[in-house]
Amino acid sequence: MAQIMMRKIGLSGACVVVGITRRSSSRCLVTNSNKMSLKKKERELPSEADVTKSVFMSQSTDIFTNLALEDWMYRNMDFTNHHVMMVWRNEPCVVIGRHQNPWLEANISHLSEKEIALARRNSGGGTVYHDRGNLNITFFTPRERYDRKYNLELIKRALFRGFGIKSVINKRDDIVVRDNYKISGTAAKLGRLTAYHHCTLLVNANKADLSKALAKREHGIQTKATESTRSPVANLADLDNKITVEGLQTAVGYEYLRTPALNIEDGGQDLIMKQRGFQFINPTEDWFPGLSELREELQTWDWCYGRTPVFTVSRTFPVPAELLAPTRIYAASQELVINMTVEKGLISDVTLHIPPGLVESGFHGEASVITHLKGKRFTSEALNALQDAMLTRHLSSNDKKLDEREQFVAKCFDQVVNTV
Template sequence: MLIIDSPSNNAYFNIAAEEYLLHHYPEKELFLLYVNAPSIIVGRFQNTLAEINLDYVTENQIKVVRRLSGGGAVYHDLGNLNFSFHTTQGSDDFSDFSKFTQPVVDLLNGLNVPARLEGRNDLLVDGKKFSGNAKLARNGKMIQHGTILLNSEMQVLSEALKINPLKFKDKAVKSARAHVTNLIDYLPGGITLDKFKQLLIDQIVKENEASTIHSLNPGEVAKIEQLAAEKYSTWDWNFGGSPAYNFKKAIKVPAGFIELHLDVKKGVIQQARIFGDFFASKPIEELEERLIGEAHEIDTMKRVLSSVKLTDYFGKVSLDELVTLFQ
């Protein structure tokens, strides 16, 4: 396993690095660590403008970057450590997050922090979330990445992210701050982000004896910077052009939050966009394309949805649940 500590705090660079490493190390297992300056990282299938406080984000020069994986929006700053495992895609269950969150849990438990994995993809301490995790499968590889809130600015986090009531309808939520916490108050005194990063690297080395440290060379840095400039810093990628939707609905299912936008003319779907914090092992654009040209009526939607394996696009969801999205 190659262990890479990113030399940059630029979110455009670090999210671009995930894609670059995915394609340029097709057979290598990697462990990437990075720390971003203030930024919001949105899930691949999310409607960015519905997730952020745009005025606040613009005023405070907070970068907004869309990642390749599904899941929800997260806030990053210099008090937040991000980790990313790149592995060859084998027989592992795509929906199982335990394997690659376990090193973090083991490290924290060894420091007498009662951390544990709970729900789909969250790490909690005392019932509060300090780490959200996401994953994707592509080109024979799988990436699972997550955040670790060590000493983030919680007020900024709360102001920068909008909370969608539907996403939290089954939880007693008063604010985002009520559900997240920093680890700094649980860790032994004197542990900084850099020290914690080194402890996590040591934990990975301990569990993977053949691991080696790899520094990105100038050529790799240049290619990542080019990808960041051409894709990850652009409005088209991070926000995307939206059609003039005539139909919009959202549902909450075990697989996550799913939001549908349709542009319908004379009863026929002209454009379709699907957003949410679900995890997909296949591109959601494939399903969006299948909807175009079909009549926006329930029997037709059942036929179209029955023709695909829904779990490839949404995880744990039933046909009946998804059909309600179109009603």
């Protein structure tokens, strides 16, 4: 049995148990062998009255740690008799869905410049921006009792009960206010035995930073990856400036504890006292063995970028007149066309269309450029390879710099890969 330090606090006349838990209770964990035996026969789930609830509050604000904690709980905990709602916050970051293209969804160069993390989660859905003004909520249940509508209705009730805010759940399962302003997006992961549904709630997030991090730009990308649906957003603090993340966390937590496990009803104070209450969770290797390995995997380039579905990029760049052969007049516009295919984040194919005016003015070497680019990451690594390829033409001369035409081509490639 886990060792738990318990204390009781009073809030709004209610008495709630708050625990700091070291390791998860043996009642919550299920071994792989137990899971295998459960797969062989249909599970008998307990009645609603026999299900207890907890609110886990992560003490980390690191996106990779919190995603790893989510994954650890999904893989290792048994929610048959014990449903859990986890609340968590992050430092500024962008989180994309499992099947999305980061170069299409986020302003990668801006994230790199501002040292804002980009993370890929295990669930589907669209891209979101997180900061400390954003509350994240994850609902864990057995697969058979996954109920997204239940969770969203619970949040909707908490907003009204706690702050008098009226909201609507739209057809896309977003929570919106004032007709169409989105305050919450949603995604889920359903396994054989366990499921989780998670969503965000914008409280007082920096909307200017959000806009810059997710800014759309010219990219020329064609892909079958899941694309986000852009929506106007609002902070809950825009509706009531007294709302804080901490206050919202408490309001949603109490609503969760006072609501029966399977039905949207109000169990009131009596039901709250039967639950396991709020528990601070410290997501470390000591508490959750194997967590560090999960976190390291989620932070790798191969996961965040290399898991991107295959895509192609096609960009066209007009060649400045001063770079063309001065003695010729061209009937057609002179344009450099760059086409690439990217698989697992690596450039697998490249074609260049070099206009006659650029060739006649002295630019050569596209064959070596293509050879050097294949197999490189679709990042500044490709740009560096391009520059190295063009510099090989200068090895026999005293001029070790790119000329104006080569600099133009390099600049165009820089815009294509957008330098991570």
